[in-house]
Every structure is written in C-alpha cells, then in structure tokens.
Amino acid sequence: MQEEIKIEFKDTNFWYNSKQILVGINLKIYSNKITALIGPSGCGKSTLLRCINRMNDLIPISKIDGKLLYNNENIYEKDTDVIELRKEIGMVFQKPNPFPMSIFDNVAYGLRIQNMKDKNKIKQIVKESLEKADLWDEVKDRLNLSAFRLSGGQQQRLCIARSLAINPEVVLLDEPCSALDPLATAKIESLLRKLKNERTIIIVTHNMHQAKRISDYTCYLLNGKVIEYSGTAEMFDNPKNKLTKDYINGEFG
Amino acid sequence: MPNYRNIKEKLIELLLSTASITALLILIGIFVFLFITGIRTFTEISPTEFFLGNEWNPTAYGEPKWGILSLVIGTIIVTFGSLVIAIPLGIASAVYLSEIAKPKIRETIKPVIEMIAGIPSVVLGLIGILFLSPLIAKIFGLSSGLNAFTSSIIVGVMVLPTIISISEDVLTSLPNEFRESSLALGATKWQMIRMTLLPAALSGIVAAIMLGLGRAVGETMGVLMVAGNSRAMPISFFDPIRPMTANIAIEIKEVVKGSLHYEALFAIGLVLFVMTFVVNFISDIIIEKQVRKYKW
Numbered sequence A: 001m002q003e004e005i006k007i008e009f010k011d012t013n014f015w016y017n018s019k020q021i022l023v024g025i026n027l028k029i030y031s032n033k034i035t036a037l038i039g040p041s042g043c044g045k046s047t048l049l050r051c052i053n054r055m056n057d058l059i060p061i062s063k064i065d066g067k068l069l070y071n072n073e074n075i076y077e078k079d080t081d082v083i084e085l086r087k088e089i090g091m092v093f094q095k096p097n098p099f100p101m102s103i104f105d106n107v108a109y110g111l112r113i114q115n116m117k118d119k120n121k122i123k124q125i126v127k128e129s130l131e132k133a134d135l136w137d138e139v140k141d142r143l144n145l146s147a148f149r150l151s152g153g154q155q156q157r158l159c160i161a162r163s164l165a166i167n168p169e170v171v172l173l174d175e176p177c178s179a180l181d182p183l184a185t186a187k188i189e190s191l192l193r194k195l196k197n198e199r200t201i202i203i204v205t206h207n208m209h210q211a212k213r214i215s216d217y218t219c220y221l222l223n224g225k226v227i228e229y230s231g232t233a234e235m236f237d238n239p240k241n242k243l244t245k246d247y248i249n250g251e252f253g
Numbered sequence B: 001m002p003n004y005r006n007i008k009e010k011l012i013e014l015l016l017s018t019a020s021i022t023a024l025l026i027l028i029g030i031f032v033f034l035f036i037t038g039i040r041t042f043t044e045i046s047p048t049e050f051f052l053g054n055e056w057n058p059t060a061y062g063e064p065k066w067g068i069l070s071l072v073i074g075t076i077i078v079t080f081g082s083l084v085i086a087i088p089l090g091i092a093s094a095v096y097l098s099e100i101a102k103p104k105i106r107e108t109i110k111p112v113i114e115m116i117a118g119i120p121s122v123v124l125g126l127i128g129i130l131f132l133s134p135l136i137a138k139i140f141g142l143s144s145g146l147n148a149f150t151s152s153i154i155v156g157v158m159v160l161p162t163i164i165s166i167s168e169d170v171l172t173s174l175p176n177e178f179r180e181s182s183l184a185l186g187a188t189k190w191q192m193i194r195m196t197l198l199p200a201a202l203s204g205i206v207a208a209i210m211l212g213l214g215r216a217v218g219e220t221m222g223v224l225m226v227a228g229n230s231r232a233m234p235i236s237f238f239d240p241i242r243p244m245t246a247n248i249a250i251e252i253k254e255v256v257k258g259s260l261h262y263e264a265l266f267a268i269g270l271v272l273f274v275m276t277f278v279v280n281f282i283s284d285i286i287i288e289k290q291v292r293k294y295k296w
C-alpha cells in the first residue's frame, strides 16, 4: 500500500547564528501514522519539530534553508500564512503548560482565537476534545477549576485536548511524557494510538521503549543528521547503521 | 570548640531583626504622633463639619471654616486625572517593552524611564509652571493654566515610571510557555498579549496601578506648584484646586504650634496617611497573590 506523505523535509538546513543544527535533512512523514524522533540530547530533535510549525521563527538568530513541504506546499515561502499553519499543526510541549485559566477556558482558547462566538458550539467542542484526550470523565464536574489544580498527567492531557480543539491535521509532541509517571504515560500513549486514525503524529522521545511501543516509523537523529529512518519494528529489530545499533542498545541496556 | 559560624549567623539575624523592628517602631511612632495631634481637632470641630463641610478657611475672621471636602476632592481629581493619563500609557509602554521592543531598544528605554522616576518633583513642578501651564492656558483659552488638568499631567508623569516598570516586570516574569503555547495554537501576537499575557498579569498590573495611586495621593511639591491652590470647590477639570497635601504644605508654616488650625492640619495628614496606607496595603496583598500564583 502506498502511504500518503503529509510532511516532507527536502535538503533542509538550520542554523542558530553560525552554528548549524540541522544538516541536509531529507525526511518523509506519513499521514495517519505515529513517527518517533529519537537521538541523544542536543542532537536537534526539538529544533526539527519546531521547524514544522515554524515556532523557530520566534528566535531571531535562527536561519533555515531548503524546503519543508506540508501537504505538498513549501511552508517557508514568503507568502505562507504562519498563523493558519499553526492552526493546522498543533503542538504539545515537554512540560505541561496550561494557561492560568479554568479547565474549560484552556480548551476553548483556540476556538476563541478563531472568533467562535456560539457558546453551545464551544461547549460541545470542549467536551469532545476532553473526551478525545481521555480527560472528560475526570474533570466534567469541575470545568471551572483552575487548570493548575490538576495533576501533571492531567495537565498534559489537558494540553493535548487544547490542541485537539481546533482540529489540527498534525500534532507535534516534544517529549510529552518526560515529566510524568508510568501510569500517566501509559494513558497518553493509548490516547495517541487512538488519535492517529484521524491525524498525523510526530513525537520526540528519549524513551526507546516508548518509541517502540507506539510509533510506526522511527527516525534516529545524531548531530543534526538523519542517521536512519525506517519502520519502527525494522529499526529496533534490525538497525542498518552501526551508530543506530549502538544508540538503541546503549539506551536499552 | 565554640561554633563560630552559628554565633555569626545569630548575630546577623539579630542585626536584621533589630533593623526591621526599628523601621516598624518608626512607622508606628509616626502614626501615633499624627493620631494624637490630629484627633484633638475633633474636640472642637465635629467630624461632620470636618469631613463634609466644603469650605476650608481656618483664618477667616469671626467664623473660621473647617470643611476639608474641597481639598479631598482636589486630591481625588488629581489622582484620578493622573491615573487616566498614566494607566493606558503605562500599560501600553510595559507591553511594548516586554513583548515587542527588540532587546537593544529595551535596554536603552528602561533606564530612561527609571531616570524619570528620579526627577525631583520640584523640577517637574517648574516645568509645569514655566512650559506646560502657559501651553494649556493657550490651547484651552484659559486665563491661567494652573489647574487640575495641568496637575494631573504632572502627577501622571510622576507615577508613570512606577506603573511601567512594575507592569513590565510582571509581564517579563510570566513563563515563556504561555507565549509559546498561545502562538502554537495559531494566536497572533496581539491575541497572545490580550488573551493570555494581560489576564495572567492582571493582578500585578493592578498592584502597579495601586502603587501609582498611592504616590499620586501623596504627591505634594509638584501639585503645589501647578494646581493653582484655590480653596473653592472645583467644578471642572480646568478649575484650580488645592489637594490635601498642598494645603498642609502651604499652611503649616503660618500656624501657631498647638493651635486648633495646627491640629486640623495634622488631622488632614492623618486622613492622607490612612488613604495611602490602605492603598499600599491592598496592593501588597495583590502582589503577594500574583507571585504565588505561578509557582508551579
């Protein structure tokens, strides 16, 4: 079966000042799959992820060249609508970072940004999003509670619900479980597995087991270069590159 | 062997606590002095006349008048006017400095603003008398530009740095995650500021405004020089006024120590003290709350 390509890096290079962080990246991300990005600390995983929703634009010293296609269009053209792009490509960060507002307002935030006024519709979408994030049952009686009162795992699922509310096609997750315990992690993993039916998911993780458990494809990044990229089972059972083998074994061992 | 480090720490502790207790005692002392002197006024003047009478003329021959209402209103008008000027300007500048200005521009502007806070109020008063008030008189066709409007501008300039620098501190101290997650949801920069940052910083900004308010209420020299100092009840913003502070400063040098007039001025001081104390107290509570809110 031919996979549909959602995102494609074409000879993408990235610099902070004169320091090159990403080197000649060529990478195809497939629709409705979970792709894991692994690699040692500082190798450029977050940077690569943040190229996709152009969050790196916020850092004035950053520079990018090459192409990055999303739905077959280069998102680094002059006339790219970055705001629109970020509505379609959601992001969940390493540290749960809800806004200092109620649970409800957190999820409704993206809708209000888009000027949605219909209160019933907002309520409906907030409920659906919390359900998709497996959080609804835990918070349905206290939607007006400050989001800070939730546990770390709940906060992270709230952040996922918040990004799902505006119905993104792609969800980027940067080590979403690194601050969570195994139980909260398991919840998020099962939730991601469900989500991939409708969305494309890219997840950065330090946890080899996690990559193996949930992803369809895995990309091993080292010093800003793609060392190996293949189906997850293949990569873990039979890594082609010695560097990949060392890393995987080292991290597992 | 004696534990010298322990002794040293005990000594430092003692020194610090002595200093803070001294400060507290001085504060209490001032209050007690104000209170004892001021409260005597009410053995001869009824509180109703004092607080609600709108004529203040203690030296009138035969029938002196002791109503401070027009003075209180003078204070309220200047405070209100100065805040109307300083709040929007202050918040806008703080947002600009913290969210929009390039680091280089911020590093240049911040010290300049802090220098404004350091300008002696008498200098601002001079500028008010020599430049601002003739200008205002000309623009609005008034016979004199020494009035509530001019004083509001001068006091507004004085409280502006307080409002800017505290609001800016509060905004900059907000976690960067708020900005990133807002933008990642497709917010524009302006939406991020309006829907995330300002609400998150609200209580801190309110506290900044309260501190500015406290300063505006207590400001003396600047207003004394440009307010016109008429004791008549002000009706419009372009009327000369005499705020409570200015009134004390003007009259204290002419009164006989221990006289009723002398005591009444202390009573006005007492009212001022209570006003600023309440304002500062409330803003302290708000700041405290704001600081605790984001420890997560």
Ligand SMILES: Nc1ncnc2c1ncn2[C@@H]1O[C@H](COP(=O)(O)OP(=O)(O)OP(=O)(O)O)[C@@H](O)[C@H]1O
Pocket: A016, A021, A039, A040, A041, A042, A043, A044, A045, A046, A047, A048, A059
């Ligand atoms: N804002 C920045 N300015 C300058 N250099 C940066 C910036 N952010 C990251 N870097 C550098 O870019 C390189 C890649 O960083 P990146 O955050 O992408 O790594 P990472 O693979 O996500 O690491 P980790 O696993 O620790 O999160 C690092 O050397 C880092 O020091």
Ligand SMILES: [Mg+2]
Pocket: A045, A046, A047, A174
């Ligand atoms: Mg990272």
